[in-house]
Amino acid sequence: MTDDHRGITTAHVTKAYAGVGRPAVDDVSLHIADGEFMTFLGPSGSGKTTMLSMIAGFTPLTAGSITLDGQEISRLKPHRRDLGVVFQQYALFPHMSVARNVAFGLTQRKRPKAEIDRRVTEVLELVGLSAMRDRLPRQLSGGQQQRVALARAVVYQPRALLMDEPLGALDKKLRDQLQREIARMHRELGMTFLFVTHDQQEALTLSDRIAVFNEGRIEQVGTPEDLYERPETLFVAQFVGESNALSLTPGEVTIVRPERLTLYTRAEPVPSGHQRVSAEVTDIVYVGDHSRIWLRYADGARGCAVLAAGAVHEHRPGDDVTVAWHPEHQAAVPAAERAAV
């Protein structure tokens, strides 16, 4: 078996519900490499969770196939797929202690008791909850419960770990902390991670690659840098990070990220070789290390520029300015009839 067969491959996967116009997932073909951290990113209703649910086996496919390490799994029951799943609401077994929750997958696999004990101890150490092993889930905080859920889903070394908005129920601080822990677990375990989120910041921070979902289809698959610097569709440009969408050529939208823009007063010369458009400053927000300048372009489109501290003082709201950038920092996407976000 070659390395190409390792990992998860979906081919023309479709999920349609009777009586609903558009399929929830529409002809999605994708390869997730072995050991990769892949994120499905998209707004709610974009099909990312349905896709994960079909890979996990909770939702039957309407059409298409899913293979795991070369084996067709789309007709297998969830308990035969050997995957780990983490849910947004933890889904711990409330009547079992932390240790018994974590041991559940190993018990199902009929591992010897000594091995179960050893592995449970190891994985609780990995998530920093050794002291909590005899507690019940309800005696733990939300962040601790989600760590138990993570431990429970990786302890039996599944072929991949699927996570459905695992940080969605936590507050900002805990979310950042768990993000780092998930990244660390991915490094230490070397397992394939599939992560679903609507939070683009989270996706950019964690992933090797991101698949951006919109209306049941994949808009673009790529590294965080690909998506940010070289978006292929207007939707990706607007959903991932902020962007200035300019209509310079018919049938095409030019995308420039805010930190790539430089502002000049009308009197100042613009360096040669730079692209330029005129705009009006509508608002300036000072954020300490940088300032955010809100702009209205000549065609009425809104946008913004992010300038390092100190580079702003000469502009005031209401000023007419020239907005310039180097052409290598622009991306062209096809003009779409639907506006995103």
Place this chain on the structure above:
Amino acid sequence: MADKPSITRAALRQRTLGWGLRVWVAVVGFVLVAPTLVVIPMSFGAGSTFQFPPDDWSWRWYGEFFGSKQWLAALANSVQVGLLAAVLATVVGVAAAFGLDRARFRGRGVVRQLLMAPMILPGIVVAVAVYGVFLRWQLNGTMLGFVLAHAVLGVPFVLTSVQTSLAGYDPVVEKAAASLGAPKLTTLRKVVLPIIAPGVLSGFVFAFATSFDEVVVALFLQTPAIKTLPVKMYESIVLEIDPTIAAASSLIVVFTTILLFVPTFLRRRSHHD
């Protein structure tokens, strides 16, 4: 959001009853319970009439009760009917609770009301209806007849208590169990049932207790060959008043009281370990 329930629980635990309310609770409790408790000292009387408090004490009427074939047969019938009816009501009630919880179908409300009806309809109406139908089906005076009729009366209790358990139950745990490698039946046995066990158990106990002290339907269904304890007690009051009935009543009071504390006790234990 995740931490909210425990905060609420902590706040509830801190709220204690004021003294005025405590006294009121004690008075209401006394008024409700005292008349029932009077039969206990009466059952230990030595005389052959009802006396409170008795002049002399003895175990005489308990001897009478346990020495009588008729009383013992009635007791055995009641226990047997109660257990079988409670088992049947529990199976039906648990299945119905899951069905009503999971499935979204037209007429869900009607099905629920139908299952709850035995609790709301006057006992005598149920009794007459059951009598009429069972007469045709030749179930009068049979163990099966008693069990079926009492199971129907027990279903509402099981349904309500299991539905309460299911309200605080997150069905995602079943997906979690499946992803961890548990087939459906294992998930049911090791995850679902243990979580809703307190509700199932208290439903079972209430269904048993309902059957055990049910008298109206049992009066209609009884024949000389098969009668339950409450029927026998009713007859003994009407026909041959003697303090054996006080002994029988005391036994029932003590037994059902213990029984009804079982779910409370188990629930408390599962919340505090």
